[in-house]
Amino acid sequence: MDHEKIKSILESSLEDSKVILSNSDCNLTLTIVSDKFIGQKVLNRHKEVLSHLKECFSSGELHALSIKTFTKEEFSLGKT
DSSP: OOHHHHHHHHHHHSTTOEEEEEEETTEEEEEEEOGGGTTOOHHHHHHHHHHHTHHHHHHTSOOOOEEEEEOHHHHHTTOO
């Protein structure tokens, strides 16, 4: 799947977010930084992200994804 398409979907769905995609071999890692995640547990953050990519998984365009989610403060403090 085209990285720009994933980035576009998520940036338009999660206002004021920063989306970083990295790829090594067959592993796609998605890092999203957004203050929308303030107060949310990691599981709920991931559910939010996956809900916007549901169609990509259903169509088979996307089949595996590693997700890291951070608030802007967490990301600036280097929490990874």
